[in-house]
Amino acid sequence: MRKHTTTSLATTGLLAAALLVPAPAALADGNTLTVDVGSSVRTVTRVGNGGLYALATPTDPDPSLLPALHLNQLTQPPPGVQQLGNGATTPTGDALKIGQTAVSAGAQQQIRVPDIYPDFPYKWVSWDDLTAKVNTMVQQRLDRQDLTNVNGWELWNEPDWTWDTAKAGPFNDGFARIAKIVRAKDAVTPIVGPSFSKYDHDLMLSFMTAQKASGTVPDVASWHELDDGGWNSVAAHVADYRAIEKQLGISPRPISINEYGSPNQVDDPSVAVHLVAAFERSGVRDAERAYWYESGTIGGLIWNDKPTGSYWVYKWLADQSGNVVKTTPSGDFDGVASYDAVRKTVNVVAGGVYGTNNVKINGLAPLGSQVQVTVNYTPKSGRKSNVDAPTQVSSSTYTVTNGSITVPIKDQDYLGAYQVLVTPVGGAVSTQTYEAENATVVNAERLTSASASNGGYVGRIDGTGDARKDSFVDFVVNVPTAGKYTMGVRYANGGTSTATQGLAYNGSAFSTISYPPTGSWGTFTTNATASAGLDLKAGYNVIRLAKGSPNFAGGSGYAELDSITLTKS
Template sequence: MRRSVIPVLLLAAAGLVVPSPAAAAGNTLTVNVGTAVRPVTHVAAGGLYAVDTGSKPPLEQMYPLRMNHLTQPPPGVQQLGNGATVPCCDGLQVAGKVTSAGAQQFWRLPDIYRDFPYKWVSWADWESKVRTMVNARLAATGTTNVDGYELWNEPDWTWNTGSAGTFNAGWTRTVKLIRSLDPVTPIVGPSISWYNHDYLVSFLTNARDTGTLPDVIVWHELDNDDYLNIGADVADYRAIEKSLGISPRPISINEYASPSQVDIPSVAVHFMATFERYGIRDAERAYWYEAGTLNGLLHDNAPTSSYWAYKWYGEMAGTIVQTVPGSWLEGVAAYDPTRRFVNVVFGGDSGNNTVKVNGLGALGSQVRATLVRSGTTGRTTNQSAPIAVSSATYQVSGGSISVPVAGMDAADAYQLLITPASGAATWQQRYEAENATVVNANRFSAGSASNGGYVGQIDGSANSRNQSFVDFVVNVPTARTYTMTIGYANATGATATQGLAYNGGAFQTISYPPTAAWGVFGSTVSTPVTLKAGYNVIRLAKGSPNFAGGTGYAELDYLNLA
């Protein structure tokens, strides 16, 4: 979390940590559009203490980032982080804004304490606090986006073993208390400050043997070279699970980047790329400075240079595709087959480099490649827009083009947008369900599904902790009524229903006639929706607050606005 001493490597001329030798040049980032990695879910677009109440930050600045996940303090927060004079960012108070932005959140329970490192009082005090926090969640029947209680933060150095006993025993005791009150909301941890094989073996063995395994495994990646270690850390963790007979857990890196790295756009790109490549479920920028600023992506509620890197990442749709770094030149890329464009966000090297993109046959014999960069303004200077670099038409040869990027700054992030040369990309009309915010349901693959993915097991309707729905954040050019077409499957043999609501309005019912089989798509239903210009949130729900609940079951492939 907020540690006072972390080793840093400084680029003397700029005073910044960069993931590149200052004189490096002549490398190639390779993008293989035909090699799918996973659906776009904006894994890295999250933050710790990123959201406060009111207009800090403005919802309009959150929408373009397609925020995946947040870690917020619990109701009754007393934590005063990084020089703050009053507590902020209560997870219950910000829940409506977080939901509107399309994100989920963990509650970091020990931030009920004022000081960090935490000052342990007694077990009676801690258990009383836990009951109060969990009961506040249970009473919040309109809040649907709390998808985990984080039981402690960095216990490898903040747990008071002398007064509280071992952390493993404390974990077990706390999990059993929470489960006696709330058997539904996931429990996440151990949230150690760095990846530690021996610590995790001990922790998971105890958790397995006491029936208190976390639903999501969490650790932090906060040192300067940690983006280089993520692949090895994930592989080692998966081997531990297998050796202990534990089923695979989703992985959350809910703090990443060191204090000197967090505002360098190219470092953010390195983390984005490695989180996508190695199957991380969600990741949150660390909270080192001001809360409520999207972790420095905003200054005075306006963008800094790093904001643009995350906005480009937020614009990704369809499928994350394979990238192969060239030395320090790293990137993340996505292909949207409905709009027929490739979006590459990259950086990390200096000098004259190249981005080679393969598998462009579907875009035609010529493509337009537009290149912009973020700038390097840091945390407290605004960058009002990206900086244009180049735009040119390329002949596609053997399905490939190579785009030169001259005079790169190793701290800058860059976006390369590739579209067919004939005709500009249109506004996004098709939204894949697997790219949306999926709550208490699961993503699956199917050959007949649009873009190869869909969402199924949208089954929960009991209460705000297990209701199932899919939230689509859509962006339309004008205020008007659109025809919304939904691709679906329903093999129940009878008509199924779900609730439809948008922008917090009243629910209506959508009916899905029966189809031939689960996971087999091609059937559609349509309905009019009246949307405002710009961003809107459309919910399709089996269960949701203010909705009585759907009947039967349906799987969702996509929605299309026309």
């Protein structure tokens, strides 16, 4: 959070449209966004689907709206939060209070330590006061052994302008001091920092140099991307940070952009597309929509428990599966695209220009000689206007020539966003198969193998009896009708004896699922089937496979997870 008063291109664009003034030349039409289906960038993890103060209370926003967004990462205030952000009269968002709602949506969360204070910018009290507060919040988190989704302590927020050097001493020393306070109680949960308000080479180099010297290098590197048009700088910032790590001999850290989107542009669907595309290309682990206005709206995606225009961008991103594939922007026409080899579906989310533009998609031979293409649109509605559903612009059959098609989008709105959905003519392959690497992966690793479906799987799944270290995978599934479902698991077990994991869904009690040996690691088979049917509700459900988890004593042996398949009994 920070004060920001500049006027964005998007804001002025609305006035221009009202006055019938043409859009800026930089957004001119005649562009062709190119998608290469055969060139995989990374596994779909929905990098940008998250927010700061995204959840205000366990029921605000309506929890039933959350699974459809496949939320990846949240940043929430600590237990006992006193922060009154953006004119709020009551503190909201306590990480421990909203924790189970986030878990039920498949989301992880960082805890922002300094929001234990009411003011922003923060008013320094004393080191004794901060030490006592940190010790209290860490202990409160440790006492919550039922809560699995806290994956970081963010030690300060925007210290480049909110840290009181005169009273607290230099920030680099202060960060190390807070880190040691946390580590004295919690040696497991990752430390996140420095969370500068914007990327600055000199500040980052100084910070990382000091933390290496003190043995307190953060486990997750973080900063904010809040400037108008900031997507143009993301790649350079990431590259510069990686160079600093290499220069200092620091192993590569995951990168969290735990605030993104300026107040002028956070409600522009096209801006969301630009930013998320930059994050995906640059290898950012997670990014959270900024909290400029109301908490509990996921940065303006929901208003009065209904979608806004921007919501549909993130719903389209949530529906992506398989692998993110290469996109090459043209001018300001950019996008994020995925290809699911199991469902035979290409899902492109794009925007940023006006007039008539094209999306060229290469590598479509696996979908057949003809494909069905549906183009959908969502407008800039503002954060306080609801959009019940996207508008279908067109639905047509295209002939694939040399593996390619070119889809024109006419009369494009450069503030809105578009989805281009490509399937075989008969529709996407009907399957209830869900890839483990596309799920929420906790304390395990996404790995690649040519023998795995869609090329990815989850391994190094362990269990310790500690809610901060237990390993599990949460699958957010969407079934058409309620009823009993049998679940088959595609897995590998390179050991010599049967391995076991716990199975639970929608908060149910755990049962045990068994994985006989498959001969070697990376050799996948589908013969681990839930012994009892899963009683699923129509729509979204969350299924957990766990080596360790609250209310589950722990499994035996080891198994790698490739995918699950649900079949109506």
